[in-house]
Amino acid sequence: MSSERVARRFFLTASLAAGGGLLLGYSIGSDSGLNKVFAAANPENAPSVTDIPLNAWVRIAPNDEVTLISSQSEMGQGVMTTLPAVLAEELGADWSRVKIEFSTVAPAYRNPRINWQFTGNSESTTGFFELLRSMGASAREMLIAAAAKRWSVPAGELYADSGRIIHRPTKRFLKFGDLAEDAARITPSQNPGLKAQSDWKLLGKSLPRVELKSKLNGTAIFGLDFIVPGMVYAAVMQSPVHGGDVSSFDKNSVINLSGVIDVVPVPNGVAVVANQYWQARQALRSLKVSFAGGASSEISSESLDKQYRAALAGDSWKTVKSEGDALREADIRGKFSDLYSQQYESQFMAHATMEPMNCTAHVTDDSCIVWGPLQGPELAKLTLSGMFKLPPERVTINRTLLGGGFGRRLLVDFVVQAAVISKAVGKPVKVIWSREEDMQHDVYRPATLHRITAGLDKAGKPLAIAHQLVSPSVLQYVYPPAVTDDNDPTCLEGLMETHYELPSQRVDFKLLKVGVPTSVLRTTGYGPNIFAVESFIDELAGKAKQDPYEFRRSLLKDERSLKVLEALADKSDWKRKPGKGVARGLAYTEAFRTHIAHAVELSVNNNLVKIHRITCVIDCGIALDPEITRNSIEGGTVWGLGVAFKSNITFKNGRTVESNFHDYQIAQMDETPPIEVHIVNSSTKGLGGTGEVGPVTLVPAVANAIFAATGKRYRSLPLSRHGLRLAAVG
Amino acid sequence: MRTTISIGACLLAISAALYATVRRVSSEPNDDAAARAAFMVAYQVFMHPRCVNCHPAGDSPLRGEDSQPHTGLRLRRGPDGQGVFTLKCTNCHQSQNHVGPHMPPGAPNVLAGGALDSTTPRWHLPSAKTPMIFQGRSAAQLCRQLEDPSQNGGLTAEHLIHHVSTDPLVLWAWNPGEGRTRPPLRHDEFVASVKAWLDNGGACPK
């Protein structure tokens, strides 16, 4: 079944876990009306009629203004700058004058790898780089062809620069605006010539973010800020017990309160609608409502823990990888000089984007328009089209900036809410979740439980590694076609391939069905898996009485891996003995196609962990914008500190316990030590993602450093459960 | 003449000493046992989290039933007890409590004449010079500290009674907002025990 067909028609079945009724049960129809090369005109945001599209990505106005389309959502990872810069580089546009516009939902804007339009999984750059180079180059060639025709000169004598097509011999030029109409009539070539990397003027440099200024003076529009005339607001309360529903509510208890317009049921909850959000929020406090049910009402962190452990101890594993002879049988005892086995655990976590969930929608009998901070606009479009039985071209999805995404905004529950409420009240509605609602109705990064077993030779070198993983699904609500009854490929990230030379490898997986909602969260499968793997490798190094760096080095042959690891040892002064009471730990992996390694230098006193210095080396192919890359990895490193030490979601009586930042804790400035990020460039053929790779090696590097400092090995996160705390460093 | 002067000087010295302390001057003879007993009653309130949290031993205000630092916030008393720079107490604490749990509590300011000013918050620690630490104090230590003008901010007995009777920050302890317990006595009982301690001569537990 082609991925295209699958993407166009799939069903979210009710057999998936409870805890998200509003995510399930909608059949998603086909989108056959969208096979257009040019951008589908967005009626709310129509470009000027005189703007000329050269293709779906480049529009040129007669006044010479170049508009570049950003298919990807901007949530701090800088895609709104870097990907249009790819277009501009090939096009030869004047970067100082380009306008950036978010795209509509259309096949032209789908990530080519899975033919689906979304922003996530650190795939924006890797997914679109080659496509955008071609699109920019193609548009450039159309402009050049138009100029060649007008001047009757060979195209080879022309080049593009700063928004002009220039005739090399005579230096005469034509502006893009003068050529656009003619250019649009040229048939674009199938294989446009790409600019040589050595000629890059924009890429490989650090460009100021296009939206930076708006983020410095309060004019940046996030979903929460967006206004449409006639808009009203909704405050939502969903069943506190996961999977439960409203059993009754009394509209009369609030309808007479100031500003209140209506009380509307939404999936698993109820919304108070008012003229202003404050009024809706206040009224919601007074609403008489009762909830009931939820198969999950007995669930607690303890019951989940029991469920995970029973799964790990049980049978019926799905073998997803088996290489080499030694692990053919499940029981590998007796085949090696020594066996070593350990268990590792990662915790449930909340996305806790700084901007809480929100969305604006206006639904009428024959149209549906949405404005919001979305990562999954195609899923939103198809869901709403199916729900309201509207042809897809009558559903318009507009995107604002996102105050953080981390995978949460790939889902469409908050979008559906806004649409349902708008339909009910007949006006544009913005739904805003309070922080408490957001924290307690997140779709969480699930906990994972691992058992890793190695067969070792006499010197302690691993000849075989078997990894057993117990994890709930993460992709189930975000991209259902990839998830089956017993498998979810995202859960296995980091386990299916490794650069460590291991003759035998085996991965057994148990897809656990739990009664709390789970989904992708920054680092997806890599985060928990590499915490386990890089802790385990470190333990093997200790067992073999080898330096952790030398041990890893001896297991690697890949050039890029070695280069990154060696650079890390160099930049972190790994070989120099640390000061008294100071210890170091490191970790290396390839995740999201990027090679990354972290070294952490710290001291531990009375369970207080003071981090002195963090060093990171990454090879993401080519850092198209080094400053954005560095900022992203620094930020990911800080995120990782929270994952390692503090962030934890727990459950009791079917409810999430944590509700705000006082009890769901994240990293803070005074715990942030100096972080150095070093970029190793290799080649554009090896482009990798950077948005979520930072935490992946930071977390095990911390655990490894703590072992080096104390001799104690911690195998479950967060470290706060072992009494460890981050000390202030400033 | 000399005898009169010396007797007079002694009386002056004695009464000066009496006026300089917090002990209420009363025509009744001291009842040390009663004073000590009354202080022990008041001590239960002084050592309750609602009081201890703003009379901490360290440089940071405390919160909660278990008197912990404010999660994540690096708060400092500052020279005048109002906090410093971006994290002054009244940057978060307002002139009244908020509806709902985990919200910063508040109390109104008091104007010179004694009227309440509910547009301005009053929330602070004692100053750095006179930190008025309750946390960790034994009854004996606290009693002596409360009566020592160099440690109690120069308060007389009248001032002290006025403070516990009317200061919005004290009264707040009995209206602390959702999720916070009240001291184990009613406010009027607490005031009465402070009065009884001072009226009976202000003797301290040993």
Place this chain on the structure above:
Amino acid sequence: MTEVEMRTVTFILNGKSTTVKVDPEKPLLWVLREDLGLTGTKYGCGMAICGCCTVHLEGDAVRSCVTPMSRVEGKRVTTIEGLSHDFSHPVQRAWMELQVPQCGYCQPGQMMSAACLLAQNPKPADTDIAEAMSGNLCRCGTYQRVRKAIHLAASLLIERGVAE
């Protein structure tokens, strides 16, 4: 319809006298966002922990999500929109030079706290910064850049020869 008794509040917002008629329970944050159309000040937690709602009230960095309008009557309030009208505030200049923001949602609060710190402590050490900014959370983890930017802003202030 139960109408809340509205209250007229006049205050000086970003240098201009501004009058609003509001529910007296409504915090300054939502008055700014909903009644006055200034959406630069953000909602992040509603309980004064995250710092996204930070504005200046008579120069102090108050958390507007818990600040009642009664407190604001007759006073001067500055929001992120009022830091400057041309990105000239040293904090803005430093933030721009070091490309501090990622998603940007917490940054107005970070900048308002930073501006307040520098106004009262023009040469803060790392410890002062760590303390003063401990109430501003950033989910994207821009802390290192914020810290560097505050140092840079401090040196820009010295250049400028003025403290705000």
